[in-house]
Amino acid sequence: MNNQKETNNGAFIKISEQPSLYNNLEKKSVREILDEINTEDQKVALAVQRAIPQIEKLVNQIVPRMKQGGRIFYMGAGTSGRLGVLDASEIPPTFGMPNTLIIGLIAGGDTALRNPVENAEDDMERGWQELQERNICDKDTVIGIAASGTTPYVIGAMREARSHGILTGCITSNPNSPMAAEADVPIEMVVGPEYVTGSSRMKSGTGQKMILNMISTSVMIQLGRVKGNKMVNMQLSNKKLVDRGTKMIVEELGLDYEQAKSLLLMHGSVKKAIDAYKAK
Structure with missing residues (x-):
C-alpha cells in the first residue's frame, strides 16, 4: 500500500513527495533561494505545534515505562535514521544518562550514517532482528521515523514490536501512512x-x-534529569561544561568559583555536588 492522504477514490497521495511550490530554482538568485527556503521553514513549527497532542500522548506513555527500566529505540533510514542516532547520541552528555537508554538504529548500520547502503531500508525483517539482538522487552518503546511513512525496515520492526505488546510511536510527514497504521501513537x-x-x-x-x-x-525532565532549568547531570567532558557546571553551583550554593569548581570535580556532576554539599 502506498502511504498517503486518502482521496475520494481510496488512493493515497504522498504529500511529502508532491511537486515543490517553487519552480526554475536554478534561475533564481541566492537571496531568492534563501528567502523561499526560509518561507517554507516557517511552516514547520506550526506543523509540529499541531502534532503536540500526539507527542504528549506518546511521552506520557514512555515515562512510566522508562521508570521501570524501559528504553527508547528510534528507527529510521537515511536522513530520518541519522536524526534518530543524533538525538540518541546527545542524551548521555546532556543528561548524564547511559547510552543504553535511548538508542538510535539506522537501516544499514553505522556505515549508513555517512554513506548510502543499497537496499538496506527495503529489508522488512532486519529492523526486528536488530531489536531482538538488543533484547527488546515490553517496557521498551519503538519510535519509527520516516517522512514517507512507507519504509519497510521501520514498518516491519514496528509491526513485530506491537505484536509483542511493545509501545510503538512514529514521526511522519504524511497522514494515514502504513507506518502510522503500525503505531499505537x-x-x-x-x-x-x-x-x-x-x-x-x-x-x-x-x-x-x-x-x-x-x-x-520532556522525558528526561520527567525523569528528574533537570533542576530548575539547568542540565545538572551533564557530563563534564570539556572546559566549557566544567565552567558552566561551576557557575550553576556558585548560583545555587553561593560559594566562590574555585570552591564550586573543586566540589564539582570531586563529585562529577552538578546534582551530586549540590546534594553532597547540602547533606553536610
Whole structure:
C-alpha cells in the first residue's frame, strides 16, 4: 500500500513527495533561494505545534515505562535514521544518562550514517532482528521515523514490536501512512511539499529533529534529569561544561568559583555536588 492522504477514490497521495511550490530554482538568485527556503521553514513549527497532542500522548506513555527500566529505540533510514542516532547520541552528555537508554538504529548500520547502503531500508525483517539482538522487552518503546511513512525496515520492526505488546510511536510527514497504521501513537507532522521536490532532508528533517528534541527533553525532565532549568547531570567532558557546571553551583550554593569548581570535580556532576554539599 502506498502511504498517503486518502482521496475520494481510496488512493493515497504522498504529500511529502508532491511537486515543490517553487519552480526554475536554478534561475533564481541566492537571496531568492534563501528567502523561499526560509518561507517554507516557517511552516514547520506550526506543523509540529499541531502534532503536540500526539507527542504528549506518546511521552506520557514512555515515562512510566522508562521508570521501570524501559528504553527508547528510534528507527529510521537515511536522513530520518541519522536524526534518530543524533538525538540518541546527545542524551548521555546532556543528561548524564547511559547510552543504553535511548538508542538510535539506522537501516544499514553505522556505515549508513555517512554513506548510502543499497537496499538496506527495503529489508522488512532486519529492523526486528536488530531489536531482538538488543533484547527488546515490553517496557521498551519503538519510535519509527520516516517522512514517507512507507519504509519497510521501520514498518516491519514496528509491526513485530506491537505484536509483542511493545509501545510503538512514529514521526511522519504524511497522514494515514502504513507506518502510522503500525503505531499505537502516530505523530503526523504534515509540512507540505519540500522546496526541492522530494528532498525530505529539508522541512521533514527539520520537523523530525524538533519532535525528537521535544520527546527526549520532556522525558528526561520527567525523569528528574533537570533542576530548575539547568542540565545538572551533564557530563563534564570539556572546559566549557566544567565552567558552566561551576557557575550553576556558585548560583545555587553561593560559594566562590574555585570552591564550586573543586566540589564539582570531586563529585562529577552538578546534582551530586549540590546534594553532597547540602547533606553536610
